[in-house]
Amino acid sequence: MTATIAAIANLKGGVGKSTTTVMLADGLSYFYGLNVCVVDLDAQANSSQMLLTERGVQMAYEQGKGATHLLSSFIKGEPANVAEFIAPNAVTLEELRIAEENDERLGWISALPSHPHLRLQEMGLEETWYSQAGTPTSLAAKLAEHFKSGFDALREYYDVILLDCPPHLSPLSRAGLSLADVFVMPTIADAVSTWGTKQFSDWVGANIAPDLPKRNFVLITRFRNTAYAKQVASELQDIYLKDRWFGPKIPESVHVLNAMERAAPDSYDTFRGKYGGVKGDVKRLSERFTDFLSQRTGHKWQKMRD
Amino acid sequence: MAEDERLDAVAYLDRFFDELRDEVRTNPKFADRLVKAMGGKVVFEDATKTDIANPYILVADSSKSEFYSVFSSLKQSQLKKILKDNNLATSVDVRGKSASQLVDMLYDRASLKVTERKSSYF
Numbered sequence: 001m002t003a004t005i006a007a008i009a010n011l012k013g014g015v016g017k018s019t020t021t022v023m024l025a026d027g028l029s030y031f032y033g034l035n036v037c038v039v040d041l042d043a044q045a046n047s048s049q050m051l052l053t054e055r056g057v058q059m060a061y062e063q064g065k066g067a068t069h070l071l072s073s074f075i076k077g078e079p080a081n082v083a084e085f086i087a088p089n090a091v092t093l094e095e096l097r098i099a100e101e102n103d104e105r106l107g108w109i110s111a112l113p114s115h116p117h118l119r120l121q122e123m124g125l126e127e128t129w130y131s132q133a134g135t136p137t138s139l140a141a142k143l144a145e146h147f148k149s150g151f152d153a154l155r156e157y158y159d160v161i162l163l164d165c166p167p168h169l170s171p172l173s174r175a176g177l178s179l180a181d182v183f184v185m186p187t188i189a190d191a192v193s194t195w196g197t198k199q200f201s202d203w204v205g206a207n208i209a210p211d212l213p214k215r216n217f218v219l220i221t222r223f224r225n226t227a228y229a230k231q232v233a234s235e236l237q238d239i240y241l242k243d244r245w246f247g248p249k250i251p252e253s254v255h256v257l258n259a260m261e262r263a264a265p266d267s268y269d270t271f272r273g274k275y276g277g278v279k280g281d282v283k284r285l286s287e288r289f290t291d292f293l294s295q296r297t298g299h300k301w302q303k304m305r306d
Numbered sequence: 307m308a309e310d311e312r313l314d315a316v317a318y319l320d321r322f323f324d325e326l327r328d329e330v331r332t333n334p335k336f337a338d339r340l341v342k343a344m345g346g347k348v349v350f351e352d353a354t355k356t357d358i359a360n361p362y363i364l365v366a367d368s369s370k371s372e373f374y375s376v377f378s379s380l381k382q383s384q385l386k387k388i389l390k391d392n393n394l395a396t397s398v399d400v401r402g403k404s405a406s407q408l409v410d411m412l413y414d415r416a417s418l419k420v421t422e423r424k425s426s427y428f
Binding site: 191194195197198201202205206212213227230231234235238239240243 | 335339342360362363366367392393420422423424425426427428
């Protein structure tokens with residue numbers, strides 16, 4: 001295995017980055033049997049919460065797992081042994097759990113969870129760094145170097161590493177973006193979010209990926225079937241982002257909200273039970289995303305389930 | 307219900323395509339989306355222009371003269387509707403404007419929005 005690192009990112013908040021991260025993780029592991037690692041770099045810890053629950057996020061933090069501990073290794077000048085900080089089981093799907101129990105692993109999800117403490121820790125690091133004449137850019141570059149050594153070692157254990165990035169450009173976020181092979185940009189079909197896609201394209205294009213269009217997978221989320229939303233979606237596809245790869249439109253739905261709330265750290269649900277009325281959307285998302293990756297890597301993934 | 311009617315596969319398909327044809331005839335926006343999805347080029351007819359001509363797409367993909375050729379033949383009321391439907395003008399903005407002023411407004415404002423929203427890097 002040589003994992004592809006996909007950053008789920010947009011400089012605008014509230015566009016469904018964490019939901020997209022979890023849907024991709026579930027879809028890729030369930031339908032294609034992929035070994036997925038979810039890395040949550042957002043101090044809001046939403047994707048961590050969706051996978052592990054609030055209690056699970058706290059337990060992981062107390063057990064030395066998560067992005068805060070990875071950042072601590074940088075602060076202390078220690079090597080980035082990312083594997084040590086990973087919570088090995090972030091699976092919520094019953095089918096995957098049963099297959100694992102029977103020694104027939106067909107897809108798995110691990111997580112490097114976040115914790116609300118991450119932002120405070122990063123701010124502390126920034127204060128120290130800047131007091132020593134460092135700059136945000138030099139900090140982001142050093143962090144990227146640290147992360148790269150850690151994540152390069154991790155690539156052989158996973159098929160896909162999903163980085164859930166925060167909606168701003170802190171040094172941590174910039175370091176995460178610089179690791180990415182591809183960029184998944186969720187957006188909403190409205191005017192302010194459309195403008196947000198321009199900001200993202202401009203910044204990432206100028207600072208990280210001059211070939212962004214080839215590496216960009218766009219997903220319209222929280223889609224309402226109104227004339228207005230259809231028009232904006234069509235403009236995104238036909239004008240502003242016409243050179244990008246688009247996934248299916250993910251509807252605004254109570255099924256999505258329900259799917260993102262795990263009952264308890266030891267609670268599992270079937271894929272059908274978890275996603276209900278949006279299970280077809282998650283399936284199409286994983287199909288389109290593997291098509292997108294195949295076109296980049298030349299590797300074709302076979303479906304394990306239908 | 308379908309099983310009781312005992313239609314064969316061809317009859318089902320005929321019904322489906324009849325429905326599709328009817329919808330395409332009566333719903334120009336749907337027809338526009340369908341043709342575009344199949345990779346075709348949409349032809350604007352006067353009767354349906356106000357429903358399907360998208361000023362943003364025309365500004366981005368066509369020349370200024372093509373843009374004007376699509377919109378210049380429309381009446382004031384149709385132009386006002388297009389401006390409002392595409393969030394390019396309010397009732398106040400269009401008050402007292404002639405048809406040619408409205409077409410200019412449509413072109414200028416659509417061009418500005420496309421420039422604002424499109425990445426300047428790519």
